[in-house]
Amino acid sequence: MLDRLWGLFRGKPALVRGTARLAEGQAKQVEFGDVLAGGKAVLLCRVDGELHALDTRCPHEGGRLIEGPLVEGRLALCPLHNYTFEPKTGRVVRGSCGKATVYRVRERDGDAEVWI
């Protein structure tokens, strides 16, 4: 059912208001739908002034990337085994696993559109 609902929005961005308030080196989680029922949790990260969007699901062993200050001001953290990920590409920097899922994001007029 939820897959059918996502299908309706596929290719269309979801709007996140007020992303201009996300400070440099910070990460904030936003949710699209009920995460426990198949919705998505996305981590918005501000690095070098640019906004990036990562799925919070860690590709290692099922942990979740967390919001708050980014490690060294530029890396998303999964606290389960302290792996870190590059928000722009999803590449693991400290750790050994595949990439985190990244989503296309575009900021406009202080808000953001995220293609989930």
Ligand code: FES
């Ligand atoms: S589950 Fe995320 S680092 Fe291990």
